[in-house]
Amino acid sequence: MDVIIDALPYLWEGLKVTVYIFVIAIILGFIIGLIMALLRLSPIKILNWIAKIFIDAIRGTPILVQLFFIYFGLNALEFISLDRETAGIITVAVNAGAYFAEIIRAGIQSMDKGQTEAARSLGLTSTQNMRYIILPQAFRRMLPTFTNQAIISLKDTSLLSVIGIADLTQQGQIAIAATFKAFEIWLVVGVMYFIMIYLLSLLSSFLERRFELR
Amino acid sequence: MTMIDVKNLKKSFGKLEVLKDITVEIKEKEVVCVIGASGSGKSTFLRCLNRLEDITDGHVIIDGQDITANDANINIIRQEVGMVFQQFNLFPHKTVIENIILAPMKARGITKDEATKTARELLAKVGLAEKADSYPGSLSGGQKQRVAIARALAMNPKVMLFDEPTSALDPEMVGDVLEVMKQLAKEGMTMVVVTHEMGFAREVSDRVLFIDEGLIAEQNVPDELFNNPQNERTQAFLSKVL
Ligand SMILES: Nc1ncnc2c1ncn2[C@@H]1O[C@H](COP(=O)(O)OP(=O)(O)OP(=O)(O)O)[C@@H](O)[C@H]1O
Numbered sequence: 001m002d003v004i005i006d007a008l009p010y011l012w013e014g015l016k017v018t019v020y021i022f023v024i025a026i027i028l029g030f031i032i033g034l035i036m037a038l039l040r041l042s043p044i045k046i047l048n049w050i051a052k053i054f055i056d057a058i059r060g061t062p063i064l065v066q067l068f069f070i071y072f073g074l075n076a077l078e079f080i081s082l083d084r085e086t087a088g089i090i091t092v093a094v095n096a097g098a099y100f101a102e103i104i105r106a107g108i109q110s111m112d113k114g115q116t117e118a119a120r121s122l123g124l125t126s127t128q129n130m131r132y133i134i135l136p137q138a139f140r141r142m143l144p145t146f147t148n149q150a151i152i153s154l155k156d157t158s159l160l161s162v163i164g165i166a167d168l169t170q171q172g173q174i175a176i177a178a179t180f181k182a183f184e185i186w187l188v189v190g191v192m193y194f195i196m197i198y199l200l201s202l203l204s205s206f207l208e209r210r211f212e213l214r
Numbered sequence: 215m216t217m218i219d220v221k222n223l224k225k226s227f228g229k230l231e232v233l234k235d236i237t238v239e240i241k242e243k244e245v246v247c248v249i250g251a252s253g254s255g256k257s258t259f260l261r262c263l264n265r266l267e268d269i270t271d272g273h274v275i276i277d278g279q280d281i282t283a284n285d286a287n288i289n290i291i292r293q294e295v296g297m298v299f300q301q302f303n304l305f306p307h308k309t310v311i312e313n314i315i316l317a318p319m320k321a322r323g324i325t326k327d328e329a330t331k332t333a334r335e336l337l338a339k340v341g342l343a344e345k346a347d348s349y350p351g352s353l354s355g356g357q358k359q360r361v362a363i364a365r366a367l368a369m370n371p372k373v374m375l376f377d378e379p380t381s382a383l384d385p386e387m388v389g390d391v392l393e394v395m396k397q398l399a400k401e402g403m404t405m406v407v408v409t410h411e412m413g414f415a416r417e418v419s420d421r422v423l424f425i426d427e428g429l430i431a432e433q434n435v436p437d438e439l440f441n442n443p444q445n446e447r448t449q450a451f452l453s454k455v456l
């Protein structure tokens with residue numbers, strides 16, 4: 001017990017970093033995903049291709065390689081200098097963005113065409129149709145899939161410890177170096193991740209009930 | 215005065231030529247019913263009138279505006295052409311009143327108060343004043359279709375297009391919807407109605423178009439067309455549906 005109490009200040013610092021990185025990355029990732037999904041569905045071929053290449057490249061490579069590419073690879077270029085946290089946030093955001101893009105694209109495409117036709121026949125523009133008719137309905141349907149991706153991204157943040165970000169996983173290692181109690185510390189770290197993920201799914205089912213399709 | 219002027223309209227989907235050469239003039243306040251076999255191109259014709267389908271060739275002129283012109287602002291034109299669909303296509307995430315006020319507010323820039331006032335009047339007119347705050351999911355088919363009509367009317371259009379508005383309804387719901395449409399016709403709305411309701415076509419329309427294989431095979435006042443069809447194909451079609 002004492003071990004855990006000694007370790008808690010370390011883990012608490014790490015938890016804050018993990019939450020901070022996760023929240024920013026997931027918001028950015030969502031924005032990236034929305035933009036990429038709209039480009040992917042755009043009638044303009046070149047935009048289409050840009051989105052497709054982005055999505056395929058991210059989905060076709062391991063996130064650890066993406067992290068190394070962004071942190072070590074991009075930083076090797078003279079005109080770029082990213083600190084660890086920025087590189088970590090970008091990696092998780094871009095990675096989640098590619099998956100969000102596919103989720104959003106599929107959600108939009110699964111909408112009944114009659115909805116768009118009704119909106120357009122009333123004189124709404126295609127942007128207004130997206131904003132007021134298609135996206136609000138599509139998002140409600142996508143909520144469970146969004147949650148899944150958010151949970152994966154939260155877990156992915158633990159990889160950021162390899163470039164020395166002081167997240168929960170990294171702080172766990174530091175706490176072990178100080179206490180030599182690997183079993184207890186990793187158990188507590190695991191429980192902390194579990195609680196965060198549990199809270200995420202609670203939030204998701206709350207939102208699902210709140211926005212239940214009528 | 216001509217409200218809808220269709221000149222040599224052609225529409226193909228890839229190799230499939232659906233509308234071959236349609237020319238027809240529809241006057242202001244006229245009620246025109248369009249009949250024909252399944253797959254003959256009735257819906258396609260209607261959807262060309264507000265450019266829900268891209269027109270392959272020819273011209274469609276609504277109230278003097280060529281909607282096929284390159285510089286035509288289709289969003290502005292569509293505000294003047296209401297459309298009612300077989301499947302209602304109400305917005306399920308919005309209440310009845312929100313369904314109705316959305317386009318007047320966003321497309322016409324009318325204030326919410328004003329749009330709501332008009333919407334309530336229209337709901338009363340279609341007999342659904344008490345449903346303003348319901349969601350479409352809780353309405354019957356006939357109620358949904360009347361909301362859809364009110365939604366289209368809220369834009370105060372010059373023309374109303376109906377694509378088989380009663381085909382998805384239980385028989386006992388059909389009457390209410392037709393009643394609303396009759397009322398609209400009486401008030402002088404220019405209407406184009408694709409329908410299988412021959413009774414409605416007979417009673418309400420000024421003219422009936424029979425579309426066959428992408429052409430208007432025959433058109434006439436309803437009494438003549440139904441009682442004394444000239445074209446063999448019209449005769450064959452009517453003998454099947456009447
Ligand atoms: N988007 C499309 N792409 C390809 N073919 C289409 C498309 N829409 C319609 N068609 C074809 O065009 C023809 C005419 O269709 P349309 O829907 O206009 O017929 P309709 O007269 O309304 O028939 P119904 O009475 O069954 O509604 C049909 O052969 C149909 O398969």
Ligand SMILES: [Mg+2]
Nearest residue numbers: 256257258378
């Ligand atoms: Mg049809």
